[in-house]
Amino acid sequence: MYPSKFDYYRAGSVSEALSLMQQHEDAKLLAGGHSLVPVMNLRLATPPVLIDIGRIGDLKGISSVGGSVKIGPLTTHAMIEASADVPALMSQAASGIADPQVRNRGTIGGNIAHADPASDWPTVLTALGATINIAGSNGERSVGATDFFQGLFETSLEENEIITSISVPSHGEGTGSSYAKLFHPASGYAIVGAAAVITMSGGQCTGASVAVGGLTECATKAPSVEAALTGKALNEATIAAAADAVAGDLTGDILSDFQTSAAYRKAMVKVYVKRAVSAAAGI
Amino acid sequence: MGNYIGKVVKRVEDPRFIQGKGRYIANLNLPGMSYAAIKRSPHAHANIKSINVEKARNMEGVIAVMTGKDLAESGLGTLPCGFTPPDIKLPPYPALAIDKIRYMGHGVAVVVAESRYLAQDALDLIEVNYEVLDAVVDAKKAREEGAPQVHEETPNNTSFYWPIGDKEAVEKAISEADHVVDLNLINQRLVPNAMEPRAVVAQWDDFSGEMTVWTTTQNPHVIRVLMSAFTLFIPENKLRVISPDVGGGFGSKIFHYPEEIIIPWLSKALNRSVKWVSLRSESFVTDAHGRDHVTNCKLALKSDGTFTGLYVSIHANMGGYLSLFAPMVPSALCLTLLNGIYTIPAIYGETYGVMTHTVPVDAYRGAGRPEASYMVERLINIAAQELNMDPLEIRRKNLIQPDAFPFQTQVALVYDSGNYPGLLDKAEEVSGYQAMRAAQKQARGEGKLVGIGVSTCIEACGVAPSKAVISLGAGVGLWESGSIRVHPTGMISVFTGNHSHGQGHETTFAQVVADELGVPIENIEVIHGDTGRSSMGLGTYGSRSNVGMAALSKTAEKIREKVIKIAAHQLEASVEDMVYDQEKGEIHVKGSPDKKKAFGEIAFACLTAHELPDGMEPGLEETSFYDPENFVFPNSAHICLVEIDRNTGEVEIKKYTAIDDVGKVINPMIVEGQIQGGIAQGVGQALWEHGAYDDQGQLLAGSMMDYAMPKAGKLVDYQVDRTETPSPHNPLGVKGVGEMGTIASTVSMANAVMDALSPLGIKHLDMPLTAEKIWNAIQNSGS
């Protein structure tokens, strides 16, 4: 694997990273390198400059702030998997990402900036209603997950911007969650991923947040499913009916490859939404 | 006899592998090394209109850029084919394409540079102007009228036709049968994916005129013969081929590959050492693929389940060129196994070898045998279903009985030994078959899709007797050599023509020699993979190591004879009165255990040489060349249990039982490892792997992101057990274990999935049995 020639800089801070980005046109940030380096090795990406942010300590780690959890973009999948401070949905999803080697290197920030439609964090963060905090030369801004993911490998990150943290609201009592993933038999990425956060009260669903990914160009909320769940007593039949409503929430092209057709993915997303919701509701 | 044979001895090679100290070709760095990279065609079928290498040649750090035309003009040979049945049409296979592309991945030019990175940069500067043509990738379609033609030399894209058996008798059996199962099936294309990609380093010595080539091959001596006689034309005694630690082969590293011509040629032309290491993405499109048969087969039966005839017709996809042993795989290695472990009164098989615009196909773990077992065992399972018989019972009814050996099959081979009823009984018992069937009945009542897969298989191992393989079409005999050099201190170097690329020969061959001579295993080193050290060998594939081990056993016999003569002389006794104690490594006079000599004493006496019998030569070193009288025939019965998720079509393996008769076992741990790995590989074919092409010859499964290898998490803890009927003609009684797991598991898994789906009226699905394929079948079954 032989990438084309590039220059390498290591940034000691976010501001240094930002100024390096401004100095070098078409530079790429390097975090865990587990999405960027493979495409460089295949020469599908040929950035002339890499800016390694991997050692900026401020960008790594998990902290609780009021009613939410703040996660640094350099936090690895393995750290999230092992954390008791993040919502359970996140540690569950992290454990299904690739293998321990990848989880030890790959970061949540790199994952969402790359925005691979088959990756797991976009779906999970969308269901959790996470906020992505971003710094750029014009200062800082925050974007909700639903607006952050825009398409195939496309986010609302502007040129010369860097993700500085991800804020995730904590669940209250009576809220359960689950991520159900249909693994690609070769890559292990999601053919379909469904994340559900369900609040139950007296056998009734009082709040539902559901997102799906893997089969569409980017992760999306499933408002029809949420509407079909909210206010209902949940049982196998009501959940199945709600899951079927996901068909109406899929926008854009349904992805396919030679092993998994769009038709199969469309059928499977219902099964996996049902599984995620059932597990989240404890049914 | 002995302290080691039959025991678990930890692999002597593992400490270096586990510590990352293996010596692979990628680790080899010679002074003045230069680095090669190959420009490959992105098209499957195209005319090369022009190649412009000027920019690449002028790039700083580039030493040379050569094209297929340069190579052809230098007078080197094309890649040979070593199995040539009568009337085969054999188009030449140039190492680099000259004016036409016949598979995606064929090289068109090679760059040599001061670093591997620079070589890669230079590849991007080579401009190739292609005229892209329509391609054909399917063996059946390639023989249809109007299909794109791959070679002028092979009209209708047909290279050869290979029939065996009695066609008339089979047609009669079919027409008179109570019941006929008629099945069209596809044995899909696989990509081998050994852990270590192929690599070649060549070092030309301008002073001595010697060429040393390090190459990731399973048979360095064969490659040297081919290089010397057919491709490089360097005198064999000036050519040394070294195959050091090799990270897996599975067949794909048997063959003579283009880079084994290109890299030595460059080394000589440039008078520099040159290194080439395949990228994984290159492996996908240059390592010979496996299988890819489109088949029609029929089994004729009486209504009570007795087999009366078997008919098979195969279209075997050979790819764009004929690789070294390619024509042998779907013919002599496949159709001769159609007899299975059964009595089938009439068998006929035929194979069309078909050229297509795909990567050349050749031997892959099992090579023809898995394809044969797949046909026979699928047919039997469907017959059982249709006749409402238990799959074990229908098999039992037709087994060759233990007193029938040697057994002459209907398709050339003579089976040496076996106890097939015993094998099936053990599989039934160990797997808890009857209890599984009862549980299945209950689960089906609850609407679950639970399936039990049964299969048996037989393999002809130790691809040898030279006369037999040459009569079937091979170009060389397939014997093996083994030398034992006893050093004066009693330390022993063992030289074999076999090659270990994961099998553990350094351990098992040492076990054999240690027991034959009665010496501690620590005193023995097994040397393989170097034509400069071992005298000759035909390599390792098709469980040929039993041939190499047998050669060593013969050699040890010669050593023992000499040792006994010397001991007798020194103890003033007659040779007939000497006893060689193989447990202690001592030679004593019969009846007087104290009148003895230790093996080490005799070894030293061969150095001092003053106490040897008159006329005896000093030194203690012997060689044998062993050509077995027959193949050996390991056999197995596998039973597995699966459950299918109705909602998704996913298969979950619940249980797997493998009973194998591999003859006498040298090292049970290594045998079990071979079976376990083999099962994983066979299950991989059954459920996931597919080297799929689109209709223009683009490999769709060209990376690990797309090609689904079996993963540990998807497999289960196997129950592995054995029966043992030693081979009567192999001196050690061994049969072979390298392919058994793969052959039996592919079809037992397929049979399990189809058994699970049978209540839905689904008769057959082609592999791989992916979740989507199964889910679609469930939807279409209307349940």
Ligand SMILES: Cc1cc2nc3c(=O)[nH]c(=O)nc-3n(C[C@H](O)[C@H](O)[C@H](O)COP(=O)(O)OP(=O)(O)OC[C@H]3O[C@@H](n4cnc5c(N)ncnc54)[C@H](O)[C@@H]3O)c2cc1C
């Ligand atoms: C074998 C394998 C299997 C995998 N399986 C899965 C899977 O099942 N599910 C899954 O979700 N993922 C999977 N991945 C991807 C993995 O999660 C990656 O680690 C992740 O997608 C990228 O994170 P990274 O830290 O490695 O980013 P990098 O590769 O370093 O960077 C990726 C991109 O993000 C940009 N970037 C990085 N950090 C920032 C930042 N703070 N601000 C702005 N831009 C930034 C980079 O410039 C680059 O464009 C797999 C990867 C591999 C190699």
